[in-house]
Amino acid sequence: MLGAVARKLFGSANERRIRSYQPRVKAINALEPEVAALSDEALKARTADFKKQLAEGKTLDDILEPAFATVREAAKRVLGQRHFDVQLIGGMILHEGKIAEMKTGEGKTLVATAPVYLNALAGRGVHVVTVNDYLAKRDAEWMGKVYGFLGLSTGIIVHGLDDAERKAAYECDVTYATNNELGFDYLRDNMKYRPEDMVQRDHVFAIVDEVDSILVDEARTPLIISGPLDDRSEFYNTIDSYIPALDKSDYEVDEKQRTVTLTEAGMEKLEQRLRTAGELKGESLYDVENVSVVHHVNQALRAHKLFQRDKDYIVRNGEVVIIDEFTGRMMPGRRYSEGLHQALEAKEHVAIQPENQTLASITFQNYFRMYDKLAGMTGTALTEADEFMDIYGLEVLEVPTNKPLARIDDHDEVYRSQVEKYRAIITLIEDCKKRGQPVLVGTTSIEKSEQLADMLREAGWEAHDFSDPNAFAALYSGDDGATKKKVFAILNARYHEQEAFIVSQAGVPGAVTIATNMAGRGTDIQLGGNADMRIRQEIADLDGDERDKSPQAAQIREQVSRLKDKALAAGGLFVLGTERHESRRIDNQLRGRSGRQGDPGHSKFFLSLEDDLMRIFGSDRLEGMLTKLGLKENEAIVHPWINKALEKAQQKVEARNFDIRKNLLKYDDVMNDQRKVIFEQRLDLMRDEHVEDTVGDMRHQVIDDLVGKHIPENAYPEQWDVDGLHEAVNHVLTLDLPVRDWAKEEGIADEEVKERIKRAADEWMAAKVAKWGPDVMRYVEKSVLLQSLDHLWREHLVMLEHLRQVVGLRGYAQRDPLNEYKAEGFALFEGMVASLREAVTAQLMRVEIVPPSAEESQLPYMEAHHVDPTTGEDELASQSLSATATLASGNTAVVEAAARDPKNPATWGKVGRNELCPCGSGKKYKHCHGQYA
Structure with a gap:
């Protein structure tokens, strides 16, 4: 009751905050006659003057009033629209890095021009984010007239641009783009091999239009770039061959939950077989290094014990085709993910198609949190205010309407x-x-x-x-x-x-x-x-x-x-x-x-x-x-009671969904911390002209690890594993050194052995530099380092995804799955770093120089994925992001629409299932030529 009285006397917290902007609005209005009297040239000249003031030490806040007055006047002259006072308030909220909730029809598109212009004066680029390509183009062309009049450049990022066009758009003062394109450009940039090939600049300031849609609704699923894995048919067939040998006591099936798990007897039986086949690392099947093997064993079990031929799928023309459980129709072109489809193919002894591997992924939460300053606008954000504050640190302010509702x-x-x-x-x-x-x-x-x-x-x-x-x-x-x-x-x-x-x-x-x-x-x-x-x-x-x-x-x-x-x-x-x-x-x-x-x-x-x-x-x-x-x-x-009851039900569902998103983000934060380390390290390596010191340190660390593994600390020479060390040095460094003779020397210690091996390895590399020249070797060292890092990072992503799927079971043992994921994820990361040192060292010790081909610098074939959380459908429909035209297997080309002959399907190449059919029928491909006859 006291709160209600206080609100009547002093206004709500939101109303008090809005009132605090009124003095600045009055100051902008007071400048209007002066600015309106300027000629077009004089108005444009204010942009250069503002930039000069910033260079002399003024801040953006110092020039806010004259800059906003300038934009308002430019909009009047170019668009015939004048910012209302409430629109200026909305602009100030955006400039402060908050969310402005403004009702539909209040002119949010125009509101953004004032803070965008002000922040673009700093010369570091401003991103305006929209939900689709149409809005990005519309708003850039519409509001770009205002920026152009004031001497600022505007760029647009939409699907279909090449890297040169993207780079030019990002170099503009203001860049309009969709959230998907921004995220994918960031991921692709971190797969490039030269800094000059990267298209994005720094992440300084972004205004997200329809912020609730992008940062809440679409943030439930990550952006994923995937590409085909190497052929692993033997691995799937090996795993598959063990499953029929299991009897009913080796596994438990829960048909209601559609799960199947190994019993202890089954685990022991499989462990023994995998160890004999050389597929097992370490002692136990459940050691962290074997998380991927465990995942594929579980998928093979599911394929055999849960999925029935002619009910869940059929085999047709040598392919496993899924049957929709609701309609009973075949779904050609659709494949189960995470290796399940490959397990079914192994079970049915048909050709195993390559599994798609995640090359890179990021959630919108973690992408947009990279910006130094983030703001948003929408008609509906207050109901999600807690989520915006918890995850993004964004405060929501409700801007009053220009006219009463x-x-x-x-x-x-x-x-x-x-x-x-x-x-x-x-x-x-x-x-x-x-x-x-x-x-x-x-x-x-x-x-x-x-x-x-x-x-x-x-x-x-x-x-x-x-x-x-x-x-x-x-x-x-x-x-x-x-x-x-x-x-x-x-x-x-x-x-x-x-x-x-x-x-x-x-x-x-x-x-x-x-x-x-x-x-x-x-x-x-x-x-x-x-x-x-x-x-x-x-x-x-x-x-x-x-x-x-x-x-x-x-x-x-x-x-x-x-x-x-x-x-x-x-x-x-x-x-x-x-x-x-x-x-x-x-x-x-x-x-x-x-x-x-x-x-x-x-x-x-x-x-x-x-x-x-x-x-x-x-x-x-x-x-x-x-x-x-x-x-x-x-x-x-x-009855109003019905409305209140419904609102409470909605609040409960909202709270549950928020908890789900928050929990998913906690897991993604673990990977995000590792992603930031890898991407920053990768960028440093790309920018370094010489990486020989980094490579040398890796080589010496590998030698330290090899010696430490075979020569225990404070051990006598007779306790050394001399044969093992000799073999390891030969395998990793390709050096045949007299390690056995060294062990017989009087007073020799492990440090002396390390120094001798390091000296021999350094001399071997120096000979390669002398043979091929320092410039060539510097190029080779950087290429090997980056390619090895990329390869191991992709494998690490797969391991983390498999770990995430199985770690939930730890809850049954009263252990927190998130803490387990953090600990084992860190162990996997450390293992990846050790593998990187060894892989780079081994490759460089063996490397022979051949003339580089143009193909070596190209990115691998890549596909874009973003699953619509409401329908489960991939809204990008395997949209190609590749710089190359074919898959690694060479049999599926991505062909430009203009090059397709509607009458000749042989010219169509790879067609997305949700694309319009190239035959010109007007139907989606999956409903036309993409379906079975």
Whole structure:
């Protein structure tokens, strides 16, 4: 109660923080007349003046007011838009490295220009991060006009650019890019062999648009670059040959959990066989060095004991093809990961395809935490404020709207069944249509969108193809055209550019638009439609200035104005939610589509007891209670208590999801610490012109380890393992030294033996330098060092992934899996460093110089992966990131779309399953030529 009184007297903490920005806003406003009086040249000249002030010792905060006033004036002249006071506040929040929550339609894209300009003056580059290529291009072209007017350069990073284009874009003062492209460029840069080939600069300042989507939703799965492993068919076949020899007492199967584990008897039996085959390192199968072997043994067990031929998979044309457990259909092209598909291939004795190996990976959390300063903007962040603070150290501030919010948010309507719910939804859509009120229907999945679309079709509605601007113009151009025809648009967040246009016109009177949560995000829904987007679409044959000046453009603007009046009279945009999402934030995103810039609007959610979220908090009891209360068919219950109960259920789910993400991040932090060490070391090695000292230190450390292993400390010469040392020196250093004779010398000690071996090894390397020349040897040393480091790091990543999958079982022994992972991960890392020293030394002692070929400097074939956490689908569909055109096996080429002949499949090469089929059918490849006949 005291808190409520204090809030009334002094305002909330957020309101007090917002008030603290008002003096600076007044200072910027006071500068407006002075800045407005400047000529274009004088306004541009302020950029050079600001840079000079910074060079003389002023800070960015010192020049904030004049810089913001300059951007505001430039936007007025170039875009015809003036920053509102609340937009200046949003810009200051971003400049301070915080998250600005601003309602939809408040102009976040324009807000970013002020802090971006201010920070770009430092000359170190500013990154503006968007959720898709379309928004990156749109915002860069749109806001780039302001930066260009003020003398700053703007770059865009989207898929399909080569390294030279990427490097040029990163060198710009302002760079617009998607989160995926930024992450993959960072990973690829750390696989290059020369510093000049790297494309990114420092990570100084980034503003993340739709920050909740990128740093929360998409951060649940890491970015992965993978490539094919060497052929390991023998290894899989060896492991497979042991499984049939096991009897039922050697393993335990849990069909419900779909798990199978070895018993102690089974472990001992396998240990013995693996030791005999030479596949076992150390004493036990469960030594940390054998984590990869254990993983593949478990996969082979699963393949034999859990997966049944003709039920879970079939063998067709010498390939193992997965059968979808829900539909019973074959899924050609899909493969189980982590070696399971190879285990099935070994079981069925068909050709074993190479397993894909993780070459590099990073989570968005760890990528964006590299920036010196990070900021974000979105319409919905407060519900995730704890996560932003805990993981990124980002504070969330809510910026007030420019005009008071006029949207009406109704209480939820709860029905007993989904059939009743959808019936009510269609009735409301019909009612809105009659009144000419535009409707945006939000669904939680593509499947639910299609389900509602089918019901509308049954009710006499027609799904319209809006990809053709002429079709849209014909339907909606008349003032009452939209209200007469019963048509709807359906979007599913797959075709961003097309969907941005459809969403922009969702405010036309009588328009009905069905969209999944992410469809068309980043695009405002303006009542009456978006005139600018219609002009660009409908008068595409003219250039920008000619388009705006044409009579047709004037007609469109006049028409949109009339349609807006109709939409306002009908009550504005009606947002209709078909069910509650497990996160309140997603529901708020949908609601926020309505009521932009003080417009009227309406929102309502329709629920049923059969919805996922309703089942979570006990629909059985609720259904019984509603039946007793006499709730009849097609009747709904509407009560604020239902809303509160739902909100609590959502909070519980949000807290659980946050814990999952936090736990995953703890594991990834272990690898991230190691990744930073390796990447920094790698960069230092690339920048060093001479690495002979590093290589020499490695060689001496290897000799110290060899001698220490075979000559125990304070041992007598007769206790030395002289034969073992002689063999080890010969194997690693290729030197045949008289170690046996040295051991017979009077008073010889291990230190003397070390020095003699080091001297011999140094002389051997000096002879190579004399033979081939110092420049050649320096190049060879660096190449061997970097390639060995890359190879061992990739193997280490696989070991860590396998360790992570099995370490959870330690919890049964009352040991913390995370601590176990940290300890064993560190042991594996130390082992990798020791292996690196030995591998580099052994290779350089054996190396013979051959003329370098062009192929040696190329990166390996690489594929990009980022799994959509909501659908489990790889949104990048094995998108090629490679500098080369073929796989290591040489049989799968990646061909540019322009080089493909639609009539000749032989020219298509590797086609992504979710790409449009090259034959021109308009279907996805997996639904066309990519499926079995």
